[in-house]
Amino acid sequence: MISLIVPADIRGAEKPFVVRLTAEASHVNDAVLRQTDPDTLLVTYGRTRARLNGSDTSQYAGDVVLLDPERAIMHRLIRAKSRHNTFVVTERCDQLCVMCSQPPKKTHFDNFEHFEKASQLAPTNAVLGFSGGEPTLYKDQLFGLLERVHDARPDLRFHVLTNGQHFTDADIQFFSSPAGRKVQWGVPLYAADRALHDSIVGKIGAFERLQTGLAILGRSGAQIELRTVLTRMNSEVLTELAHFIARFVPFAAPWAIMQLERIGFAKNRWNELFFDNSVAFDRLAEAIDIARVSDIPVLLYNFPLCTVPPAYRALAPATISDWKNKFLPECDGCKLRTSCSGFFEWHSDQAYLRLERQ
Ligand code: SF4
Structure with a gap:
């Protein structure tokens, strides 16, 4: 680490x-x-x-x-040698996701001034991440920072991880601006069923709000990366979610299905939440196929390559940030290692039933 x-x-x-x-x-x-x-x-x-x-x-x-x-x-x-640089804008959040890797806190430390200075000193063509908590709780400051940094450093691109709860029509102006065009919005959507989505994010009405937020982003032509963390709560309804995305959010690309991170809330509920794709990939495969037939590109984040059937491995890039990435003794000598996500530093070594060096 x-x-x-x-x-x-x-x-x-x-x-x-x-x-x-x-x-x-x-x-x-x-x-x-x-x-x-x-x-x-x-x-x-x-x-x-x-x-x-x-x-x-x-x-x-x-x-x-x-x-x-x-x-x-x-x-x-x-970090100059890393592709994974993310500013934690705030630890506050208005959702309480069951598997949150960084459980929210009530306090907020305003570091915008430091993040702005740091962004202006970033390596050429860097992609800078902004996450939380929920960064758009400080939307005006965030948009202001992105505009000023873009003016000074048009070579930079941004990725903002947001729950999509706080966008209004007034934000279209920013999304459509030169700075806004440099942002990819990572937006979690966990189920097509509103009650299930709301129960996963711990907020009644979140699904409804999210649809409004996604529609505003879509109308602006913003770049959207839909994110679905795979858990036992939604593993059986992924095909319904694939159909929903194809019908109602076809402008989002890619759809990233993400394996669970054993930290934060997920650590204590691991057995209840972790879905072992190494022994049950069928529903995932079906959902991926539905999306791809509808021209929705799909990616699998944080999946060890040997837990994915060969036909789907090209969809699973190495995505775990270098500072929290590890490999297991079984990985020694594996020919897939250079392109494999491996594991989170805090992963349970016994999590996957089938893990075979290739
Ligand atoms: S054995 Fe390790 S390096 Fe090889 S595919 Fe599996 S997780 Fe990746």
Whole structure:
């Protein structure tokens, strides 16, 4: 597991600030990173000195970090070598999904200023994620940030994970703007049945609100990635969901069916929620086929390749973020490993009944 938060002894600054770590400063926000002894790395920025444990500057080179003297940490907001950089906009949420990987909190820490600065220092052509909690609880700030960052860095693209509960017709202007066109909206939809969807997300009326939100996104021509986390609660109704998407949300692409992450609420309800696709893929296959016949592209996120029948493996890219990704001893020598999602760091090694190295 790669740590995103690194202990740091920071002197010469009182408030948190964002810098990019480089060997030689060429920008006003560049801090110099070097090694001072075999076990210590030093970050210098003006009068500020931050000492970290480490023996290799290359592990942080090019990273955009938040140096926080109050918490004595360096938060790696953007890792230069990673495709998986996501800002947690807030931990507040107005839903309470049964399998939420990051259970919501009531408090909110406003880090928009830091996220905006970090975005402007991102590597060329990066894709930056915004998630939560529910980021659109702070919709005006989020849209404002995206507009300003797009003005300064038109090369960047964005992915915003949202429950789709808070969009109104007034947002069409943003969705249709040059900045809005750079956003892909990741929107969860768990069932075609409103009662089931509402019970999975823990909010009465959520399905109804979501249909309005999706319609607004669709009318704007926004890029939508529909997301369905697979659980025992919806595994039997995926074909109905496929028909529903083909009929009512045909403008969404792709439809991402996602395996469960054993953390947050799902950790304590794992046996109740985890659906083992390695021994029962038929309903999934049927749903995928229905969607594809209707020209809805389908992707399988977080599925170990050997748990997917060969005919469907091309739909399962390696999607687990590098910082929380692991492989099992069984994976040693597997010829699929370079293109396989593998497992979440916190996955139960006994979860899949059939797991065979290829
Ligand atoms: S054995 Fe491991 S690397 Fe190979 S396909 Fe299965 S999960 Fe992926």
